[in-house]
Amino acid sequence: MNLCIEIYEGNPINHPIQQSNLEMVYPGIDFQNLPERYCKFIRVASPVPKWDEVIEGPEYKIIDGVCYDVWTVNKISDEKRQQMLDNLVAANPYPSWTIDYENYNIIPPTPMPTEGSWTWDESTLSWIPYVEPEENTTTE
DSSP: OOEEEEEETTEEEEEEEEHHHHHHHSTTOOTTSOOTTEEEEEOOOOOOOOTTEEEEEEEEEEETTEEEEEEEEEEOOHHHHHHHHHHHHHHOOOTTOEEETTTTEEEOSSOOOSSSOEEEETTTTEEEEOOOOOOOOOOO
16 A cells, blocks of 8 residues: 655654545646655554563654654663562462563463463472363252
């Protein structure tokens, strides 16, 4: 999909416009030679943040005559990061599991099998097959 954006005093304004919409307003417009008040626009996907990052944007910026989405990646505050890590430690379900502070994960001593349903048995430090509890059908 071809996009462009309107330019005012050298800065992008409003939002990108699809070529087909611009052609409705300006029949016969040449997308290879846009009028000065428009420039080509290229969408840039938002980056995937790590657990301790926030994404801001996009801002529209013109780089070498083409306008792009520009995203800003910022680290969360040290206070927020520590609060999240404290919450992770508090959520650790078993003493044998470790905290991966770098990737914000709780890791069992052995990986859970990929097939079937499993539950952790802390007394044997192993995964055991999960068995659905039976319903109590007795009546009084």
